Amino acid sequence: SQELEQSPQSLxxxxxxxxxxxxxSSKTLYGLYWYKQKYGEGLIFLMMLQKGGExxxxxxxxxxxxxxxxxxxxxxxxxxxxxxxxxxCGAPDYSGTYKYIFGTGTRLKVLA
Amino acid sequence: GAGVSQSPSNKVTEKxxxxxxxxxxxxxxxxxxxxxxxxGQGLEFLIYFQGNSAxxxxxxxxxxxxxxxxxxxxxxxTIQRTQQEDSAVYLCASSSQTGTTEAFFGQxxxxxxx
Numbered sequence: 001s002q003e004l005e006q007s008p009q010s011l012x013x014x015x016x017x018x019x020x021x022x023x024x025s026s027k028t029l030y031g032l033y034w035y036k037q038k039y040g041e042g043l044i045f046l047m048m049l050q051k052g053g054e055x056x057x058x059x060x061x062x063x064x065x066x067x068x069x070x071x072x073x074x075x076x077x078x079x080x081x082x083x084x085x086x087x088x089c090g091a092p093d094y095s096g097t098y099k100y101i102f103g104t105g106t107r108l109k110v111l112a
Numbered sequence: 113g114a115g116v117s118q119s120p121s122n123k124v125t126e127k128x129x130x131x132x133x134x135x136x137x138x139x140x141x142x143x144x145x146x147x148x149x150x151x152g153q154g155l156e157f158l159i160y161f162q163g164n165s166a167x168x169x170x171x172x173x174x175x176x177x178x179x180x181x182x183x184x185x186x187x188x189x190t191i192q193r194t195q196q197e198d199s200a201v202y203l204c205a206s207s208s209q210t211g212t213t214e215a216f217f218g219q220x221x222x223x224x225x226x
Contacts, residue, residue, distance in 0.1 A: 033214050033215070035217075040201070040220075040222065041219055041220070042116075042203060042217040042218050042219040042220050043203070043205075043217040044217075045214045045215075045216060045217075048213075048214050088154070088155070090155075090215070098143075098160075098162070099145060099157050099160040099168060099171075100145065100157075100205070100207075100215050101157065102147075102154055102155040103154065104153070104154035105154055
């Protein structure tokens with residue numbers, strides 16, 4: 001079955017610094033979703049990528065799906081304390097039924 | 113509704129008791145998913161419903177876990193004879209089309225078995 005691996009597992013940055021989170025798939029991605037989760041809460045949808053080379057931005061967050069469609073990166077520019085949380089990548093698993101699978105998450109802390 | 117609604121938001125139960133967790137998906141969404149998230153862990157798939165098709169139960173950890181979806185809308189996840197290792201946040205999500213659109217998540221039910 002398909003697996004998603006995220007790196008790093010955790011990240012602590014100073015406010016204002018840029019950072020990148022990576023998500024690598026064991027199989028070709030036919031869609032990649034980025035979510036953010038605050039402690040004890042549900043997941044908030046950030047962005048969806050479907051085409052190789054596709055790049056999307058929302059405010060200071062940019063996500064890209066590489067040409068081979070097996071890796072995605074999430075980049076935050078000029079991080080703020082409000083960016084703190086757990087970032088998860090997710091994808092539909094086409095090896096069986098179309099359930100969504102998720103990476104183990106990257107815990108981000110931004111120091112003011 | 114406007115979003116995925118889960119109830120209760122918190123549940124504390126004694127070991128051995130049965131619990132029911134409810135999920136009300138976004139109106140019109142045909143796909144519904146249950147996930148479990150233990151402390152510091154990723155999302156563990158439990159079960160998936162798509163329209164009138166047979167559900168994918170491959171993620172249910174034991175026969176103490178079951179779920180149903182009535183009328184293609186509201187879903188109930190039932191855990192019988194709860195154990196301490198069942199303590200986790202149970203998340204429900206729904207999507208309009210399987211695999212091609214994003215899944216929207218509820219706020220989760222935090223289950224604590226004491």
